[in-house]
Amino acid sequence: MTQGAALSPGARESALQAMEATELDVLVVGGGVVGTGTALDAVTRGLTVGLLEQRDFASGTSSRSSKLIHGGLRYLEMLDFALVREALQERGLLLTRLAPHLVRPVSFLYPLTRRGWERPYVGAGMALYDAMARAGKYDVGLPRHRHLFRRQVKRIAPDFKSDVLTGAIQFYDAQVDDARLVMTIARTAVSHGALCATRTKVTGFLREGERVTGVRALDLESGREFEVRARVVVNAAGVWTDEIQAMVGGRGALHVQASKGIHLVVPRDRIRSESGIVLRTETSVLFVIPWGRHWIIGTTDTAWNLDKAHPAASRADIEYLLNQVNKVLKEPLRLDDVEGVYAGLRPLLSGESEPTSRISREHTVVTPVPGLVIIAGGKLTTYRVMGKDAVDAAAHSLGGGALGGGVPRSITERVRLIGADGYETRSNQRAALSRSSGVHLARIDHLLHRYGGLVDELLALIAARPELGRPLDGAEDYLAVEVVYAVSHEGARHLDDVLARRTRISIETFDRGVSAARPAAELMAGELGWDEERLADEVDHYLRRVEAERQSQLALTDREADEARVKARDIV
Ligand SMILES: Cc1cc2nc3c(=O)[nH]c(=O)nc-3n(C[C@H](O)[C@H](O)[C@H](O)COP(=O)(O)OP(=O)(O)OC[C@H]3O[C@@H](n4cnc5c(N)ncnc54)[C@H](O)[C@@H]3O)c2cc1C
Numbered sequence: 001m002t003q004g005a006a007l008s009p010g011a012r013e014s015a016l017q018a019m020e021a022t023e024l025d026v027l028v029v030g031g032g033v034v035g036t037g038t039a040l041d042a043v044t045r046g047l048t049v050g051l052l053e054q055r056d057f058a059s060g061t062s063s064r065s066s067k068l069i070h071g072g073l074r075y076l077e078m079l080d081f082a083l084v085r086e087a088l089q090e091r092g093l094l095l096t097r098l099a100p101h102l103v104r105p106v107s108f109l110y111p112l113t114r115r116g117w118e119r120p121y122v123g124a125g126m127a128l129y130d131a132m133a134r135a136g137k138y139d140v141g142l143p144r145h146r147h148l149f150r151r152q153v154k155r156i157a158p159d160f161k162s163d164v165l166t167g168a169i170q171f172y173d174a175q176v177d178d179a180r181l182v183m184t185i186a187r188t189a190v191s192h193g194a195l196c197a198t199r200t201k202v203t204g205f206l207r208e209g210e211r212v213t214g215v216r217a218l219d220l221e222s223g224r225e226f227e228v229r230a231r232v233v234v235n236a237a238g239v240w241t242d243e244i245q246a247m248v249g250g251r252g253a254l255h256v257q258a259s260k261g262i263h264l265v266v267p268r269d270r271i272r273s274e275s276g277i278v279l280r281t282e283t284s285v286l287f288v289i290p291w292g293r294h295w296i297i298g299t300t301d302t303a304w305n306l307d308k309a310h311p312a313a314s315r316a317d318i319e320y321l322l323n324q325v326n327k328v329l330k331e332p333l334r335l336d337d338v339e340g341v342y343a344g345l346r347p348l349l350s351g352e353s354e355p356t357s358r359i360s361r362e363h364t365v366v367t368p369v370p371g372l373v374i375i376a377g378g379k380l381t382t383y384r385v386m387g388k389d390a391v392d393a394a395a396h397s398l399g400g401g402a403l404g405g406g407v408p409r410s411i412t413e414r415v416r417l418i419g420a421d422g423y424e425t426r427s428n429q430r431a432a433l434s435r436s437s438g439v440h441l442a443r444i445d446h447l448l449h450r451y452g453g454l455v456d457e458l459l460a461l462i463a464a465r466p467e468l469g470r471p472l473d474g475a476e477d478y479l480a481v482e483v484v485y486a487v488s489h490e491g492a493r494h495l496d497d498v499l500a501r502r503t504r505i506s507i508e509t510f511d512r513g514v515s516a517a518r519p520a521a522e523l524m525a526g527e528l529g530w531d532e533e534r535l536a537d538e539v540d541h542y543l544r545r546v547e548a549e550r551q552s553q554l555a556l557t558d559r560e561a562d563e564a565r566v567k568a569r570d571i572v
Helices: 009-021 033-044 073-077 081-098 118-135 150-156 178-191 238-248 315-326 380-398 423-428 430-437 441-464 480-489 495-502 514-528 532-552 558-565
Strands: 023-029 049-052 104-112 146-149 167-175 195-197 200-208 211-219 224-235 256-267 276-280 285-291 294-298 340-349 363-369 372-377 475-479
Touching: 009 049, 009 195, 009 224, 023 033, 023 211, 023 380, 033 049, 033 178, 033 224, 033 372, 033 380, 049 178, 049 200, 049 224, 073 081, 073 118, 081 118, 081 167, 081 380, 104 118, 104 150, 104 285, 118 167, 146 150, 150 167, 178 195, 178 380, 178 495, 200 224, 200 238, 224 238, 224 380, 238 256, 238 340, 238 363, 238 372, 256 315, 285 315, 294 315, 340 372, 363 380, 372 380, 423 430, 423 441, 430 441, 441 475, 441 480, 475 480, 475 514, 480 495, 480 514, 495 514, 495 532, 514 532, 532 558
Parallel strands: 023 049, 023 224, 049 195, 104 276, 224 372
Antiparallel strands: 104 167, 146 167, 200 211, 211 224, 256 294, 256 340, 276 285, 285 294, 363 372
């Protein structure tokens, strides 16, 4: 299926030119899940929209989450019912309507270790969780929880220590490749007419009196400075919110505190279990989440005041997670079982002096000066509601104006992300697709889960250039065509974009993508017209990044880890 515009290499230049040439209704700062969700909400209401992202889509927090689309059992225990209900509604909407190709069910075991009160207490919480999901206006798309005895747990999860268990409760949530979700939201927004440009940093605001009338920006690829005029600027800069507020001057209306959370990726065969697992720790919750041929284990929750673009996982963080998970594994995981490590920063609205894991994940929208809306907080799961709330706030400033008669209501609950259309049909046709393309059935499934109905576009590329149907050297879970498509349709401009976000090779291979770097760069070079020098530079930058991350993960403290990580500079 062809479903609208691509984020092609030329699309960025055209978007920048168009943004400069007109006054937009809305300009969004930040290409994470909140910024792209805001752009999609605004453009589908009939507004003219631009979005500027200083690095790559999802290069901030939105590619470094636990990748769960969930209500959050923890918030239920904190009695944050409104937050849980809203997130569960969004979960159902994403699973069954907006992005069924990207969002998938995932089951978890919640182990029970005490006799007596624990089973009824946790069971009541799970029943409430299921009931809240069913009370929403959208389909749930997931089975109800069920109670398990110890011997059932042993069968489902033979590698978890069962001697300390009295049983478990199995419940369902959903998961998504966060970076692909964000890029897909951006592509959907572009397909409806939004203008999006990455590697463009907002450096200041245009003002008329008190009012914000646009931004000054720097194209990091060319070094060119320019201005974009907009009737409203929406700031969706996550943990960078305070810096953006400082550009406006005055006292900030919101304070966003960064809390670091790290994850480990280990091979799936290191832990035999048909289900993920959720454990309580002294300070937080530990997730062991199935992720293709891997497990993702996370997370930590500690304040972070160092480099925001490259939060670093220290040895202490890694050892903490290994210690936690090893408490429940029959055969402990070792450091050399770890394939990948990633660290992200939660954008928490800072309360008084609460420790970071107690601060609510709910979001807030403020309008500190006319023409500027700031949105922050929240979570991946509720991005659509955040986008809607930001545009509702922007609509106040927009009034009747050019639209005459006010801004229409949000319609994103009915706007399917690209790739959703045709996904079911193509899934039913998977065997025929495999036969006609010569691509193995397992590979077709892999493509369907990442591209949905857009699988046709990748198969057309393979038909034209059969060599693209081969596995990518150094990262055989992916096909060469995915690298080419990342550049031609998904806005990837640098090797890092492809290895860290369009694919997840940088966290899914023991060598962190080192041996795939050159083959991937060669495929990109053909699309982007790189010469040998440029290609070598891209590979060199990527290898330096991997080495700096490895060094940071040997450091004991955050400060030492940060010093090691910042040695590798971004390519632009
Ligand atoms: C460890 C961890 C686990 C999590 N797990 C989950 C989970 O399982 N489920 C869930 O629902 N949520 C989860 N979250 C929360 C979720 O990931 C975040 O709330 C969400 O990704 C934040 O998105 P954002 O768009 O606000 O921020 P970001 O993704 O950081 O986006 C902000 C963007 O603004 C850009 N920017 C900043 N300044 C400028 C400028 N001057 N000019 C241009 N661009 C600029 C940045 O480059 C960045 O890309 C988790 C978070 C963490 C850290």
